[in-house]
Amino acid sequence: MNKLEFQTLPRSSPAIDFRMLDYYTRLKREYKCQIEQVVIFLQQTTSEIVFKQEYIDTNTKHSYRVIRLWEQDPTILLAHPALLPLVTLARNDSPNILLEQVAEQIDMIEETIERQNISACTQILAGLRFNKNLIQQLLA
Numbered sequence: 001m002n003k004l005e006f007q008t009l010p011r012s013s014p015a016i017d018f019r020m021l022d023y024y025t026r027l028k029r030e031y032k033c034q035i036e037q038v039v040i041f042l043q044q045t046t047s048e049i050v051f052k053q054e055y056i057d058t059n060t061k062h063s064y065r066v067i068r069l070w071e072q073d074p075t076i077l078l079a080h081p082a083l084l085p086l087v088t089l090a091r092n093d094s095p096n097i098l099l100e101q102v103a104e105q106i107d108m109i110e111e112t113i114e115r116q117n118i119s120a121c122t123q124i125l126a127g128l129r130f131n132k133n134l135i136q137q138l139l140a
Contacts, residue, residue: 001027003037008128010041010049017055021062037064042089043128044070074098081109085121089129099130103138 003023007016014022020037027035041050054063074090077083084102092098102122109115119139126135 001031001033001035003027003035005037005039006042007039008042010045010047016049017052017062017064020064021055021060024062024064038067039064040067040069042069042125044068074101078102078105081105081114081118084118085125088122088126095129096134099126099134099138102126106139 005016005020005023010016012019016039020039024035024037027033050066050068053066054061056062069086069089070091072086072090074087074092077087077090078101084105087102088095088099090098106115106119106122109118123135123139126139
């Protein structure tokens with residue numbers, strides 16, 4: 001079982017590392033299966049929390065995977081239509097050009113409902129990085 005957690009902010013209550021331990025124990029108790037946990041941070045930050053990949057307490061150590069989206073290669077994400085919304089937050093020296101590439105890729109999706117859904121998701125996530133007018137201009 002995969003457990004994905006998307007975070008825009010590094011701080012939360014309870015803390016992310018403790019929450020990952022809590023999720024793990026509850027899922028393990030309920031489903032008794034292998035669990036892979038991934039926290040995906042969407043907005044760039046230098047907070048030490050986004051570099052932490054484990055919860056450590058007196059007698060407990062629990063690890064999970066962390067993906068900092070702003071460090072990811074957009075080329076890999078561009079290859080999969082369902083990941084296009086995430087591309088807008090990926091590593092790039094020319095983010096506006098990257099947003100244009102995403103818009104072009106979305107336009108090439110033949111199925112109308114799929115294209116509309118991916119466009120809507122892309123607009124929401126792009127709003128974490130881009131001006132709303134630019135998003136509307138390219139994706140409306």
